[in-house]
Ligand SMILES: *[C@@H]1O[C@H](CO)[C@@H](O)[C@H](O)[C@H]1NC(C)=O
Ligand SMILES: *[C@@H]1O[C@H](CO)[C@@H](O)[C@H](O)[C@H]1NC(C)=O
Ligand SMILES: *[C@@H]1O[C@H](CO)[C@@H](O)[C@H](O)[C@H]1NC(C)=O
Ligand SMILES: *[C@@H]1O[C@H](CO)[C@@H](O)[C@H](O)[C@H]1NC(C)=O
């Protein structure tokens with residue numbers, strides 16, 4: 307601005323030198339007592355306006371405002387080419403204040419109101435501090451990893467004052483504080499650690515900036531439900547198998563070594579999410595026996611045996627009424643069933 311001013315109005319440059327020699331206290335030079343005093347710092351949010359106040363008395367012969375060592379105003383004459391800097395309508399003779407509109411980060415620093423009274427220089431220095439709301443500028447993408455991997459989550463934020471960063475973990479079981487700082491390291495990650503990780507960046511200038519990273523942990527199927535079922539001949543029968551896995555498991559059904567297919571041999575296979583059902587339209591004696599549910603995904607394969615056994619006549623699996631046989635161990639029932647054939 308100083309240089310630009312010189313190009314437009316060369317004569318001003320001479321005046322600058324004169325002014326500096328005359329009464330300006332350059333920024334950085336320790337203030338001599340009586341000459342200069344530091345007013346309270348002025349704190350303003352980026353984008354807002356700042357008013358820099360300066361009180362003068364009637365004996366003042368010359369006044370000027372400087373940004374560091376660059377002259378903004380001398381008297382009512384504007385030197386700065388920056389349209390954001392304006393001299394206030396100082397109706398009172400004892401005031402010589404300026405206003406900076408749409409303050410940005412570069413405006414931060416010392417401003418000096420310089421006064422010449424009876425050839426004795428004095429200056430008032432104010433420190434303009436610019437605050438910037440916390441904002442997350444870079445954060446890890448959502449990730450999918452296999453169980454046992456090491457991962458690192460990153461969340462970078464800017465702001466003034468320096469924002470603080472905390473991480474919170476959200477899962478089906480609730481919210482939990484994880485850690486403080488830009489990075490979260492997790493070694494040998496488990497499936498229980500999958501979920502949303504929330505990065506909260508704040509510096510009390512405005513509401514915190516919050517973003518989340520979704521962490522998905524792949525793991526091989528674990529069969530969580532495989533109950534043997536008793537069903538009388540002539541009824542609809544259902545064998546259920548449930549496997550938790552990420553990604554979701556694919557299912558296959560076997561009777562002994564024979565694979566069963568949907569729609570063949572009077573059975574239907576219905577898969578829904580983590581559950582697979584082997585449905586018998588009309589159970590016959592030949593259907594009783596030992597079935598295997600196989601659950602697999604990219605990480606592994608597992609199986610469980612499920613027995614379809616004969617149940618007390620007229621007992622309907624779909625009804626809630628307890629059957630006299632329902633408390634029997636399936637193994638015992640199977641033995642009874644085999645014995646009854648001879
Ligand atoms: C004013 O701001 C400066 C620079 O940030 C700092 O060193 C100083 O302690 C502050 N003074 C007051 C009174 O807040
Ligand atoms: C400044 O004050 C003068 C006279 O007091 C008035 O006419 C003018 O409108 C004022 N300007 C602003 C920007 O307030
Ligand atoms: C103050 O000076 C700095 C550094 O030269 C400049 O970037 C900024 O725009 C100036 N601000 C004002 C309001 O003059
Ligand atoms: C975010 O950080 C990553 C890792 O440091 C870097 O590769 C990427 O370029 C950054 N993205 C942006 C938008 O700065």
Ligand SMILES: *[C@@H]1O[C@H](CO)[C@@H](O)[C@H](O)[C@H]1NC(C)=O
Pocket residue numbers: 454455456493494
């Ligand atoms: C994960 O980190 C641990 C401890 O830092 C290290 O021993 C292990 O080798 C790492 N595993 C992988 C897959 O990088």
Ligand SMILES: *[C@@H]1O[C@H](CO)[C@@H](O)[C@H](O)[C@H]1NC(C)=O
Pocket residue numbers: 540588589
């Ligand atoms: C089930 O099969 C038996 C014998 O094959 C037959 O008598 C009966 O009508 C069938 N029931 C249904 C509901 O299809």
Ligand SMILES: *[C@@H]1O[C@H](CO)[C@@H](O)[C@H](O)[C@H]1NC(C)=O
Pocket residue numbers: 562596597598611613637640
């Ligand atoms: C069912 O078959 C599996 C192997 O295919 C076997 O381990 C299991 O003991 C059998 N269950 C019964 C009740 O026979």
Ligand SMILES: *[C@@H]1O[C@H](CO)[C@@H](O)[C@H](O)[C@H]1NC(C)=O
Pocket residue numbers: 560598600608609610
């Ligand atoms: C079930 O698992 C056992 C042991 O992992 C394996 O030996 C058997 O072949 C599997 N059965 C089927 C039908 O996949």
